[in-house]
Amino acid sequence: HWGYDVDNGPSSWHQSFPVAKDGSRQSPVDIRNEETERDPTLQPLVLKYDPRSSKTIANNGHSIQVDFDDTTDQSVLKGGPVTGSYRLRQFHFHWGSCDGRGSEHLVDGASFAAELHLVHWNSEKYADVANAAIEPDGLAVVGVFLKIGAANPALQKLLDAFDSVQKENTKADFKNFDPSTLLPPCLDFWTYLGSLTTPPLLESVIWHVLKEPITVSSGQMEQFRSLKFTANKPMQDNFRPPQPLKGRKVRRNF
Numbered sequence: 475h476w477g478y479d480v481d482n483g484p485s486s487w488h489q490s491f492p493v494a495k496d497g498s499r500q501s502p503v504d505i506r507n508e509e510t511e512r513d514p515t516l517q518p519l520v521l522k523y524d525p526r527s528s529k530t531i532a533n534n535g536h537s538i539q540v541d542f543d544d545t546t547d548q549s550v551l552k553g554g555p556v557t558g559s560y561r562l563r564q565f566h567f568h569w570g571s572c573d574g575r576g577s578e579h580l581v582d583g584a585s586f587a588a589e590l591h592l593v594h595w596n597s598e599k600y601a602d603v604a605n606a607a608i609e610p611d612g613l614a615v616v617g618v619f620l621k622i623g624a625a626n627p628a629l630q631k632l633l634d635a636f637d638s639v640q641k642e643n644t645k646a647d648f649k650n651f652d653p654s655t656l657l658p659p660c661l662d663f664w665t666y667l668g669s670l671t672t673p674p675l676l677e678s679v680i681w682h683v684l685k686e687p688i689t690v691s692s693g694q695m696e697q698f699r700s701l702k703f704t705a706n707k708p709m710q711d712n713f714r715p716p717q718p719l720k721g722r723k724v725r726r727n728f
C-alpha cells in the first residue's frame with residue numbers, strides 16, 4: 475500500500491497512480507513569488523466555520539485528520555477565485571522528522587515545519603465529496619503554513635486529543651472544535667489549479683495557500699511525531715515533494 479517510505483513513497487506512487495507522472499496539474503508546487511501574478515479581480519477569501527460541525531479526530535495511517543459533518547452548509551468556503559460555496563469536509567496536516575522540513579508547498583524553495591490542509595467540496599454542483607473529487611472544480615483546499623515560534627494554544631487543544639489516536643486507524647470524538655482558531659489574522663493567499671497531494675492524486679483541487687503562517691513550537695511538533703504510521707513507526711515526513719508547474723500560473727490577491 476502507498477505510504478512515505480523509501481519503497482512505497484512519493485517516487486513510486488506513479489506505478490499505481492499514473493497521473494502522478496502524466497498529470498498536468500499535480501500538487502504541491504514550489505511557489506516562486508516573483509513568477510506569481512497579482513490578480514485584482516480575486517475576491518477576498520471568506521471562511522465561515524461552525525464548531526458544531528466538528529465530529530471526530532482520526533489517525534488514518536497517513537495523517538491526523540479531523541472530520542466534519544458536511545450534510546449541510548454549516549462550515550463553508552466562499553470567495554477567492556471560486557464562485558459558489560464549498561463545504562468543509564476535513565482538515566489534516568503534513569509535517570517533517572525535523573523542524574526544517576515538513577510542508578508540502580514551498581515558498582521560493584523554502585519549507586515550513588508543517589502544513590495544515592482544510593478540505594472543502596463544491597456542494598452547489600456535486601452531491602458529495604467523492605463525486606466532487608473527480609471534477610476539475612470539485613475541491614477547494616486551504617493550505618496554512620506552520621512556522622516554528624511560540625506555542626500555539628489553538629493547536630494545543632488538538633494535540634491534547636492525540637493520546638486517543640496514537641495508533642494507526644484509530645478514531646475518537648472531537649466535538650466543538652472551531653477550525654478558524656487555526657487561521658492567521660490575514661487571509662491573503664496564492665491560488666492555482668492542482669491536485670490531491672496523496673493518492674489517488676485526483677486533479678480536482680483549487681488550491682488557496684495562505685501567505686501568513688501560524689506558529690507552532692518545537693515541543694508541539696514533537697507531539698505530532700509521537701503519532702504512529704504503523705505499530706512502531708513514528709508518523710513524520712508525510713509530505714509529497716513539489717511537482718512541475720507544467721505551464722500553470724500561480725495568482726495572488728495581495
Ligand SMILES: C[C@]12CCc3c(ccc4cc(OS(N)(=O)=O)ccc34)[C@H]1CC[C@@H]2OS(N)(=O)=O
Binds near residue numbers: 591593669674
Ligand atoms: C476519500 C476520497 C479519496 C481521498 C481524498 C478525498 C478527498 C480529499 C482528500 C484530500 C487529501 O489530502 S490533500 N493533501 O488535501 O490532497 C487526500 C485524499 C483525499 C476523497 C475523494 C474520493 C474519495 O472519497 S470516497 N472514498 O470515494 O468516498
Ligand SMILES: [Zn+2]
Binds near residue numbers: 567568671
Ligand atoms: Zn494534505
